[in-house]
Amino acid sequence: MIASGIKRGTAELAVLSVLESGPLHGYEIARHIEQQTRGSLRFTLAALYPMLYRLEKLKLVQGSWESSPNGRRRRCYRLTATGKKKLVPLRKEWSQLFVALRQLAGGSNA
């Protein structure tokens, strides 16, 4: 499990990435992140919702109430055009960081 400090920094990328495939509600976002990272990243309710609300305020995601086939009303989040634009440089920044960290880790091991 990744430490919470590092996880917080990656949260924005993780949420925007899982929403790229389509609209999801809060619980589904958390499960998708957990499944896609094979349990390395796990967002609790306390970590997820304040961030979703912040992303919504920044207009990177848009939340709307939708009714599921079983009649249950859920709040679904979808990526906005601004969010899609933001995801490209965000991915680039993080991949650069990972490359740099890998080099650093490799250097210290050598």
Place this chain on the structure above:
Amino acid sequence: MPDWRGLVRQRLTGIQLKEHEAAEVIEELADHLEDAYRSFLRKGLLEEECVQEVLREVSSWRDLRAEIESSRKREPAMNKRVSQFWFPAFLTLFLSQVALMLIQEFGPRDYLFAGGEPPTHASPERRVCRVACYSPSDRCARRISFRPRGRTRQVHIRRSHIPGTSVFGFGPDWLAASVNI
């Protein structure tokens, strides 16, 4: 099945959001807890264990409440520095200039004391009017400066700066009049 809505409503009591916003947040968080609870049930946990697992989702409800409040509140159009200092300061300056123009236009005539001669400096009546105008414009600015709530100490510091701007408005004219005397 535990009453997740009731639990979330109780834990988020006093959340500083509009009523409909708070209701939406409560419904959404309760849905999340309910989903998590069902998921644990499917994994074969006992009901009590499921509840314990679900409650681990939030370590501090007070922190969560504060984070939700800050993340959902709209940013004010003006930041604190603008709303508590610059806006009142420029308003005071504007009001003092308008007051000066009004005094020039409709104030007491200089010839009352100048004996019909064209005045060479500001008359005592005009200076009294200017001083009289200083107080209302200063009070107005102080009130505006105090309206956006901030920490009391900061507000008092800002309030103490505001009269300076109305002096800036009246100052040059007053100085010119004094030098002429």
